[in-house]
Amino acid sequence: MPYYDEIELGDEIGPVEKVATDDDVVNFCDIWGAPKPNRFTDADTAAKSGMKGTIVPGIMTMAMMAQLLTDWGGPGSLKDLDLVFRQPVPHNRPLTMAATITDLREEDGQNLVECDILMTGTEGERYIGGKAIVALEGR
Amino acid sequence: MYLDMHSHSVSSDDSRATVEQYVKWIQVLRKRGHQVDGIVLTEHRKFDFDKDYSALADQYNVLIIKGSELDTRYGHFLVYGVSQGLTRAIDFADTRMDARALMQAARQHDAIALPAHPGRFGIGLTDYIAQGETFEDVEIVERFNGGSRQGENERADELCESHNLLGIGGSDAHLTSHIGTCMTNFKAGIKNANDLVDALLSKEFQPVWLEDTLDGSSQA
Numbered sequence: 001m002p003y004y005d006e007i008e009l010g011d012e013i014g015p016v017e018k019v020a021t022d023d024d025v026v027n028f029c030d031i032w033g034a035p036k037p038n039r040f041t042d043a044d045t046a047a048k049s050g051m052k053g054t055i056v057p058g059i060m061t062m063a064m065m066a067q068l069l070t071d072w073g074g075p076g077s078l079k080d081l082d083l084v085f086r087q088p089v090p091h092n093r094p095l096t097m098a099a100t101i102t103d104l105r106e107e108d109g110q111n112l113v114e115c116d117i118l119m120t121g122t123e124g125e126r127y128i129g130g131k132a133i134v135a136l137e138g139r
Numbered sequence: 140m141y142l143d144m145h146s147h148s149v150s151s152d153d154s155r156a157t158v159e160q161y162v163k164w165i166q167v168l169r170k171r172g173h174q175v176d177g178i179v180l181t182e183h184r185k186f187d188f189d190k191d192y193s194a195l196a197d198q199y200n201v202l203i204i205k206g207s208e209l210d211t212r213y214g215h216f217l218v219y220g221v222s223q224g225l226t227r228a229i230d231f232a233d234t235r236m237d238a239r240a241l242m243q244a245a246r247q248h249d250a251i252a253l254p255a256h257p258g259r260f261g262i263g264l265t266d267y268i269a270q271g272e273t274f275e276d277v278e279i280v281e282r283f284n285g286g287s288r289q290g291e292n293e294r295a296d297e298l299c300e301s302h303n304l305l306g307i308g309g310s311d312a313h314l315t316s317h318i319g320t321c322m323t324n325f326k327a328g329i330k331n332a333n334d335l336v337d338a339l340l341s342k343e344f345q346p347v348w349l350e351d352t353l354d355g356s357s358q359a
Contacts, residue, residue, distance in 0.1 A: 102315040116155075
């Protein structure tokens with residue numbers, strides 16, 4: 001895990017590319033307990049909601065973006081994640097997640113790293129964007 | 140001078156960047172050798188008469204101008220030089236306003252309104268032109284938009300070429316690290332919103348990418 005003292009403004013976290021497959025979404029919805037049918041796993045329900053196809057649940061994409069940060073900062077390091085869902089996220093397409101560090105500060109005895117975080121598609125679609133705060137240990 | 144003509148602070152509902160974070164980030168860009176002289180805050184469907192960023196502007200040596208980005212039935216329009224008179228003439232919250240009426244009202248009130256991201260799929264001006272709509276008052280469009288997906292800025296390029304339009308650049312930043320990704324290089328010195336309108340009317344400007352400003356090299 002990185003130490004707070006090693007981090008500089010503008011440092012990048014990622015990018016990491018993932019695909020949320022149909023099976024991934026079905027498994028997530030089963031564990032989550034999503035009522036069926038739903039727009040995440042059922043094409044007809046998605047069409048009735050005005051979607052072009054089934055979509056990845058927002059809470060699942062949020063988990064994927066959180067994982068980018070906890071894989072980097074370690075378990076328990078993520079203090080805040082504030083996202084704006086700009087477009088529906090499709091199944092079975094490469095999704096790129098990356099973060100850029102925009103602020104470093106010490107607050108209430110913690111070393112806080114603030115970053116912009118983005119999930120994009122292969123053609124530059126900005127599906128989700130927001131900011132996050134991660135706490136890191138100092139040396 | 141280089142101005143980012145399109146940005147959103149937390150005053151817009153879908154942004155997560157404060158104005159202070161933007162001006163601090165501009166210091167990071169400057170340390171990397173880029174030239175960023177100022178930004179225009181174009182908040183969605185509103186104009187923030189009550190907000191004063193002059194202390195931040197002085198502290199960080201960044202020109203901060205306020206504008207608006209309005210929804211119309213023909214896509215989004217950036218508005219520069221907003222006055223009380225213009226906000227009385229036009230309902231900024233009306234998402235179905237006629238963009239042509241907005242452009243005319245803007246000029247009557249010494250402001251200027253121009254299409255944002257005209258190449259955007261589904262809501263860009265190019266789609267409405269393709270449907271047969273005409274916009275005789277459009278002389279300038281946002282040619283470079285930092286939030287565009289693949290193909291959208293190319294469509295804006297084609298629109299500029301085919302209709303002999305001038306172009307500006309703006310990042311469309313909603314996050315701190317996106318400020319300044321596209322800008323406009325003005326020949327004139329600009330100190331406020333009135334100067335900005337005059338500079339746009341002078342037609343002496345061009346859109347640039349952040350990379351074009353490395354080492355502060357100005358083409359104007």
